[in-house]
Amino acid sequence: MKKVERRALLCVLFGLILLGGLCYFIYEDWHDGGEWAVYEGNRDVYADGDLAKGALYDTHGNLLMRNTADGMVYNDDSDIRSACMHITGDKDNNISTGANRVFLDRLIGFDFINGIYSLNNDGEDVSLTLDANVCATAYRALSGRKGTVGVYNYKTGEIVCMVSSPTYDPEDPPDPVPEGSYINRFISAAFAPGSTFKLVTAAASLETQDDAYSYEVDCTGSLDYGHGDEVTDLAVHGDVNLKKALEVSCNCYFAKLSEKVGSETLEKYVGKAGLDKSYDIDGIQTKAGTFDYPEGGVNLAWTGIGQWHDMVNPCSMMVYMGAIANGGTAVMPSIVKPSNIVSEKIDEAATALKTEDMIDEDTALSLTDMMRNNVESHYGGNSAFPGLELCAKSGTAEVEGQDRPNAWFVGFLNDENNPYAFVVVVENSGYGSEVGGNVANKVLQDLVKGD
Ligand SMILES: [Zn+2]
Structure with a gap:
């Protein structure tokens, strides 16, 4: 009897060892399999060191880029080629957010069960x-100015527009290539957010101050902090409450509000807003914003106004x-569509999981009202944005050593x-609104019309 028991135990033990080994192998394959398969010595995938497989399409099935044995082939339209170069990549693979670098596994058809596998090879x-x-429209709207445009569906997370400038036509690269062309500003850059940041300071006040709505400041056009330090406004705004201060973008009000809310609370709300986080967009990592939180005085005032050392990544602002x-x-934003019914179901489930509570529902509704008021009372309403249920905040960020400020314009359509x-950033250009x-x-009109 004892002998049988011992043998049974031994069997179980061997079974466990085998199972452990199998688990380890599956994990390694899942974890590193993509890397083994794309090793450049794999002649099945590469032609003369260039990737020779896979193609990239937009949401309507328009070809963006195809890898062939003769090199990369792009869309026929030069505006689309220029608008999408930061995702298709250039022919010399200089762009770190380009498909042949970030979607390599997907393009060669790698999956961890079958290894390299695609029906027609x-x-x-x-x-x-x-x-x-829509990307081409955004590219034309930037009209050669540096900057970025990003748009996503806030119900599904799908990024519908992502354009960074400077860029160029990858079929016909200029010589020299404009400086900064290889950077995807939407993903990999950060800028002083200017007055768009006032939304974060407003959210912090709405959720921590009992008198957030009624608190008023008498704006005289400037605030003196001594030693020659001051916060200035473009106009004398008089008595302003939160709603009015956001509408006219009163610096004096938000300087006082930053002090009232305090450095620690401001830091907490930057964290909640995700502005100091890096996002993973189907394997593409965004740049995290950086901040400094002075204890008080003029530097804290400018921090709450979106200047001082505030640096925000455009994608993170769009998500906010x-x-x-x-x-x-x-x-959370995504850019790759699910490739089959199984991954579609996984994607749907993942979308439900990939959410984050950034502000209270009441705060969101209050900010929506105020951002709608900005558009109706200050940005030209329906004549500037015909037919759009637009809620927005502009920003005009001064940059040292630059002639003109960077213009920001951020928001959303309050439209089911x-x-x-x-998010829109136009560098060295003028007033945000x-x-x-x-x-x-231009971009939103194109998007709404296209539906
Ligand atoms: Zn003011």
């Missing part, structure tokens, strides 16, 4: 959530807009049928 078609024509639009909960949140608003209007 041509690699896989990867479909993106981007709309190539999505959170306000979506009742306080942000859906067109649930889009966006005029310059940025104009770019946003």
Whole structure:
């Protein structure tokens, strides 16, 4: 009897060892399999050191880029090629956010059960959530100025527009290539947010101060902090409450409010807003914003106004807009469409999981009202943005050593049928509401019309 028991135990033990080994192998394959398969010595995948497989499409099935044995082939339209170069990549693989670098596994059709596997051995078609024509509209709206435009569906997380400038036509690269062309500003850059940051200071006040709505400041056009330090405004705004201060973008009000809310609370709300986080967009990592939180005085005042050392990544600002639009909960951005019914179901489940509560629902509704008021009372309303249920905040950020400020324009459409949140940055250009608003209007009109 004892002998049988011992043998049974031994069997179980061997079984466990085998199972452990199998688990380890599956884990390693899942974890590193993609890397083994894309090793450049794998002649099945590469032709002369260039990736020879896989193609990239937009959401409507328009070809963006195909890898062939003769090199990369792009869309026929030069505006689309220029608008999408930061995701298709250039022919020399200089762009770190380019598909042949960030979607390599997907393009060669790698999956961890079958290894390299695609029926016709041509690699896989990867479909993106981007709309190539809307991207081309954004590219034309930037009209050669440096900056970025990002738009996503705040219900599903799908990025429909992502354009960074400077860029160029990858079929016909200029010589020399404009400086900064290889950087995707939407993903990899950070800028002083200027007055768009006042939304974060406002959220901090709404959730921590009992008198957030009624608190008033008498704006005399400037605030003196001694030793020659001051906060200045473009105009004398008189008595302003939160709603009015956001509408006219009163610096004096938000200087006082930053002090009232305090450095620690401001830091907490930057964290809640996700502005100091890096996002993972289907394997593409965004740059995290950086901040400094002075204890008090003029530097804390400018921090709450979106200057001083505040640096914000455009994608993270777009997600924050999505959170306000979506009742306080942000859906995380994605750019690759699911490739089959199974991954579609996984993706749907993942979308539900990939959310984050950034602000209270009440705060989201209050900010929505105020951002709608900004558009109606200050940014030209329906004549500047015909037919759009637009909620927005502009920013005009001074940059040292630059002639003109950077224009920001951020917000969303409060529209069930067109649930889009966006970010526009136009560098060295002028006032946020005029310059940025104009770019946003062109892109949003195209997007709404296309539906
Ligand atoms: Zn003022």
